[in-house]
Amino acid sequence: MRLRNIPGSREAIAENHWCIQEPEHQKGNWHQIFGNNHPIHIEIGMGKGRFLMTLARENPNINYIGIEKYSSVLLRALQKMEEAPLENIRFIRMDAETITDIFLQDEVTKIYLNFSDPWPKDRHAKRRLTSRQFFARYHLILQQEGCVEFKTDNQDLFDFSLEEVREAGWRLDGCTRDLHHDEKMIQGNIMTEYEERFSSMGNPIYKLIASR
Numbered sequence: 001m002r003l004r005n006i007p008g009s010r011e012a013i014a015e016n017h018w019c020i021q022e023p024e025h026q027k028g029n030w031h032q033i034f035g036n037n038h039p040i041h042i043e044i045g046m047g048k049g050r051f052l053m054t055l056a057r058e059n060p061n062i063n064y065i066g067i068e069k070y071s072s073v074l075l076r077a078l079q080k081m082e083e084a085p086l087e088n089i090r091f092i093r094m095d096a097e098t099i100t101d102i103f104l105q106d107e108v109t110k111i112y113l114n115f116s117d118p119w120p121k122d123r124h125a126k127r128r129l130t131s132r133q134f135f136a137r138y139h140l141i142l143q144q145e146g147c148v149e150f151k152t153d154n155q156d157l158f159d160f161s162l163e164e165v166r167e168a169g170w171r172l173d174g175c176t177r178d179l180h181h182d183e184k185m186i187q188g189n190i191m192t193e194y195e196e197r198f199s200s201m202g203n204p205i206y207k208l209i210a211s212r
Contacts, residue, residue, distance in 0.1 A: 013071055019091045028104040033090060034063045035113050039109040042067060044096045044129055045116050049077030051192040058087040063091040067096055094165060103141040111138055113150040115194040118157040130161035135168035147173065147211040153198040158206040165210045174209035
């Protein structure tokens with residue numbers, strides 16, 4: 001269970017160099033934040049940030065933006081950044097439903113979705129980050145050659161996501177139901193905290209890559 005109520009977490013986030021306040025004011029200007037024209041990759045629901053920080057260290061010529069809804073979870077990532085700063089990464093505390101308010105068309109090259117909330121009740125399907133409603137949002141901010149990469153250990157959510165890719169009119173570029181035993185899809189894989197935990201329990205990890 002995610003920690004969501006650490007006293008003072010919002011205040012600490014508001015004062016942090018790596019967390020962007022009022023991100024809607026940066027729409028169309030994200031390259032100015034980073035001081036370069038490198039591609040922008042984002043992770044929605046970044047948790048404690050290990051996945052994104054590893055990518056940022058390995059790929060200094062890519063700018064990364066981590067989006068997290070819960071202040072107390074984001075605070076853990078900011079604490080890690082204080083220990084090992086990376087200038088090609090920034091964070092935003094926000095609900096992903098408003099993502100089109102902070103990025104222009106063609107401003108993002110890749111979107112990562114890792115172990116997203118499954119929202120298991122049918123009436124909440126549109127809240128799932130792989131719903132057709134969210135793919136419509138991704139369509140508005142991704143470059144034409146951009147893609148979405150999604151990993152989960154939830155079979156029902158994965159099956160739903162495959163159907164939503166089709167319904168959204170996107171193309172399935174890659175798919176596996178056992179990532180850690182798929183020689184092609186596992187190449188370059190970086191494990192998240194959840195992935196490490198679930199795979200150690202013997203759970204298969206599902207992954208898809210989708211583009212337009």
